[in-house]
Amino acid sequence: MSVSPPVLPDERLAAGTARLATLHAGRFSVETVQGMLADSYRRLAETASVTVHLVVLAERFTAERLDALARVRNTPGSRPPRVLFVCSHNAGRSQLAAALLKHRAAGRVAVSSAGTHPGPAVEPYVVQALTEAGADPAAAFPKPLTDEVVQAADIVITMGCGDACPIVPGRRYLDWPVADPEGAPIDVVRRIRDDLDARITDLLAGLPDA
Structure with a gap:
């Protein structure tokens, strides 16, 4: 359409x-x-x-x-720490990570996600996995990466987008080697979710404002 x-x-x-x-x-x-x-x-x-x-x-x-x-x-x-998650399609990993961090941080961190080549829709099992974890998937939809969102971030976490994410001086960049849930069965998506959840726990522990 x-x-x-x-x-x-x-x-x-x-x-x-x-x-x-x-x-x-x-x-x-x-x-x-x-x-x-x-x-x-x-x-x-x-x-x-x-x-x-x-x-x-x-x-x-x-x-x-x-x-x-x-x-x-x-x-x-007020300026809580701002974290931006970036993957290729913003339909799987970055959506999982963003929703989980919002859920765990409870307002102590500003969270965004984006895709270098955003897909048409969020993977359906991603929505299911987030719901099972108690996170809210309602705001999840693929979004393109924009300059102001990158520039506003304190921490940029990339997952499988290679060199497509622009580098802004003064930001902390992390690359998380997380599996891609695209087309994966729900059991695999749950494992990816739990991998991301563990990384988010460590991330929050290292943020002074958290």
């Missing part, structure tokens, strides 16, 4: 623009919010297999990007 790109102003994005502009009043103009939301919609539409909720997902993606951009610009406020 093809999705027509938004041409500003776009009534499909108007409500989301208003909500995000209100949330970021004093930090970003309505025009900045509108432009980023349209860009997020375009990026997701390029790869998404399910487009019925694309406006909602674009708003969530834009909210994450605006939060990251505010941090890059040194907007005053």
Whole structure:
């Protein structure tokens, strides 16, 4: 199913623009919010297999990007450590890791995930494995890697994306050699989940703010 790109102003994005502009009043103009939301919609539409909720997902993606951009610009406020997980498709490993870290950190860490070549949808067994672990998979959807999200991260953890992730000076980079759950049966996905969970436990133990 093809999705027509938004041409500003776009009534499909108007409500989301208003909500995000209100949330970021004093930090970003309505025009900045509108432009980023349209860009997020375009990026997701390029790869998404399910487009019925694309406006909602674009708003969530834009909210994450605006939060990251505010941090890059040194907007005053609390700054918990920010961790970015990157894999190739953002449909398996990075989604597992991000949801598990959010669950374990309970708000003490800001978490993002992205793919260098995002896939059309999250692997179904990934959703099941997260649910079994008590983590919330509701916010999981493949997202492209954007500059502001990389620049805002304190720690960038890569999993199988090679040299595709840009290097930003001053960030801590880790590479986790974790198996890819793409097309794997649920038992294998559970083992990958548990491997990531153990790594996340060690990561949290080493974060001073955690």
